[in-house]
Amino acid sequence: MQIAAAAAMSACLVRPRNANAMETAKDEPAGKPAATPAPVEAPDTTPLPYVNQLGLQLYTVRDQMTDNPATTLEAIAEAGYWQVELMNIDEDAVRLAGIARDVGLAVHSAFLDFNIITAPERDGVDSLARTLDIAQRIGLRHVVFGYIAKDQRDTADKCRAIAESANAAANKTRAAGMRMCYHNHSFEFQPFAIDKAIEKAAAEAAAKDPAKDAAKDAKPLTAYDIFMERFDPQQMEFELDVFWAKIAGHDPLAMMRRLAGRISQIHLKDMLAGTPIITDESDVPKDAFQELGDGVIDIPAVMKLAKEIGVDQCHVEQDQSPAPLESIVQSIQFLATK
Numbered sequence: 159m160q161i162a163a164a165a166a167m168s169a170c171l172v173r174p175r176n177a178n179a180m181e182t183a184k185d186e187p188a189g190k191p192a193a194t195p196a197p198v199e200a201p202d203t204t205p206l207p208y209v210n211q212l213g214l215q216l217y218t219v220r221d222q223m224t225d226n227p228a229t230t231l232e233a234i235a236e237a238g239y240w241q242v243e244l245m246n247i248d249e250d251a252v253r254l255a256g257i258a259r260d261v262g263l264a265v266h267s268a269f270l271d272f273n274i275i276t277a278p279e280r281d282g283v284d285s286l287a288r289t290l291d292i293a294q295r296i297g298l299r300h301v302v303f304g305y306i307a308k309d310q311r312d313t314a315d316k317c318r319a320i321a322e323s324a325n326a327a328a329n330k331t332r333a334a335g336m337r338m339c340y341h342n343h344s345f346e347f348q349p350f351a352i353d354k355a356i357e358k359a360a361a362e363a364a365a366k367d368p369a370k371d372a373a374k375d376a377k378p379l380t381a382y383d384i385f386m387e388r389f390d391p392q393q394m395e396f397e398l399d400v401f402w403a404k405i406a407g408h409d410p411l412a413m414m415r416r417l418a419g420r421i422s423q424i425h426l427k428d429m430l431a432g433t434p435i436i437t438d439e440s441d442v443p444k445d446a447f448q449e450l451g452d453g454v455i456d457i458p459a460v461m462k463l464a465k466e467i468g469v470d471q472c473h474v475e476q477d478q479s480p481a482p483l484e485s486i487v488q489s490i491q492f493l494a495t496k
Contacts, residue, residue: 244268347406381447401427
């Protein structure tokens with residue numbers, strides 16, 4: 159049983175000592191003093207930042223949460239996680255947050271229904287006001303806007319409108335005592351075809367300066383370009399998912415430096431070596447998602463830089479795994495030994 163296996167594995171969460179030994183000096187000829195051994199630098203035993211308050215995004219164990227939420231949350235706590243990030247903000251999330259806290263897990267972050275921002279008039283979409291009321295009841299610090307449907311993101315103009323809607327929602331979230339952040343996938347990094355606004359600006363620039371190369375200035379935008387430019391830095395923040403940035407062809411550390419001061423949370427997720435650039439999330443193979451330490455992303459460097467730039471929280475997430483409970487134990491064990 160996965161849960162029993164995870165509990166057994168979690169008992170192994172022990173920080174090993176670095177056992178590098180100092181070489182002994184070779185025998186010296188008689189009458190000469192023995193050579194003084196070179197000093198050995200003490201190993202750095204400082205734990206990684208965030209390890210003692212590490213979160214887990216519950217999407218990682220979504221099937222287990224459906225089958226037995228209480229036992230699953232107990233296994234997460236036994237594995238050494240300090241908090242969980244909820245998949246939804248609704249009445250059931252209130253219940254799950256209560257169970258999580260009963261087993262010693264904090265709950266500070268959760269995803270809202272993205273349609274509240276992208277399609278608020280659609281039938282069946284809850285209101286932002288009611289969602290924020292539930293978020294307050296749960297006791298959240300962070301409300302996450304975490305997805306955009308394909309038909310809602312296919313033009314630059316649609317993404318500009320979404321940015322304005324997100325700013326308005328973030329303003330209300332701040333007024334309610336919480337912070338809103340945007341969680342990326344890889345589709346945000348796929349360039350749009352040259353849109354009319356860019357063509358018009360390039361043509362106007364060329365008209366003022368005939369020597370100017372209008373085609374060169376008409377560079378394609380991405381949704382993430384739009385969000386970085388148009389999200390209000392005083393209201394709307396980012397939850398950077400390093401896997402999705404990497405699989406889109408971007409260096410997560412460079413992205414973090416570029417957004418320093420605007421990232422409030424990070425999703426820690428590793429990627430299989432040799433995975434090609436993919437900007438359609440539905441095309442990503444399941445084995446591209448790896449336990450921390452088994453892929454190509456320098457997760458310890460991400461966590462150290464996160465601390466430097468003022469990130470509030472880090473959450474482990476693994477979208478696909480044949481054994482999610484074992485995977486989350488392996489990931490936290492990796493972090494505990496770094």
